[in-house]
Amino acid sequence: MITKETDDFSRLNFQSGEVILIDKPSGWTSFKVVYKIRRAVEVKRVGHAGTLDPLATGLLIICTGKKTKEITQYQDLKKTYAGKIILGKTSPSMDMETEITETDFPAGITIDKILETRNNFVGKIKQVPPMFSAVKVNGRSLYKIARKGKEVVREPREVEVHKFEVKKIALPEIEFEIVCSKGTYIRSIANDFGERLGCGGILGSLRRTAIGEYSVDNALGADDFIEKMKTAAVNAKSLEV
Secondary structure (H helix, E strand, C coil), X not given: CEXXXXXXXXXXXXXXXXXXXXXXXXXXXXXXXHHHHHHHHCCCCEEECCCCCCCCEEEEEEEEHHHHHHHHHHHCCCEEEEEEEEECEECCCCECCCCCEECCCCCCCCHHHHHHHHHHHCEEEEECCCCCCCCEECCEEHHHHHCCCCCCXXXXXXXXXXXXXXXXXXXXXXXXXXXXXCCCCHHHHHHHHHHHHCCCEEEEEEEEEEECCEEHHHXXXXXXXXXXXXXXXXXXXXXXX
């Protein structure tokens, strides 16, 4: 597995298959990370084990070559996220990516009320996928429909939240850590959390800190990985001379 501790890139074989821990920067889509790495390693078969939204940061597990057959086993692992819910706001994407609407902030939102609301999102829960998501309905990605200003009926899906810890409350912001199953939309939790409190809510920030036992602390920045590949290529050419 390639981590930030990997220093000898000359022995890597991306065609046979490598697994790379990448720390995705904000503003990049998960597809962009795959595209950049595919170009850097010069191998066609490259994929990731779980999408992160463009504004989110954190751990992506990238598989190349024959290791792409193992993507499912990484997708099935629990995911750990740290982030922030902002109450008193709504948006079509349920985060900061689309136009934000301010909502009325009702009186009586206390710490006890927030913790009580949190309990509704622990265990097996039903979620309606956001319109701004890669989920497909009748063969069309929801985000493509949403960008045209349209909305379609989505069936709720069952996911599991193993842990939902409120780390800090500084209204209107709530900092949290969530451990959940694959397919869980943290944006939906932020939106539904705000709805239950009667004031609306959006996801202010999100960082995936772990996938199973794999931590973002061991991950390479996307640009760092690309630079290491360039250096390895230059060194390889110098040895040929």
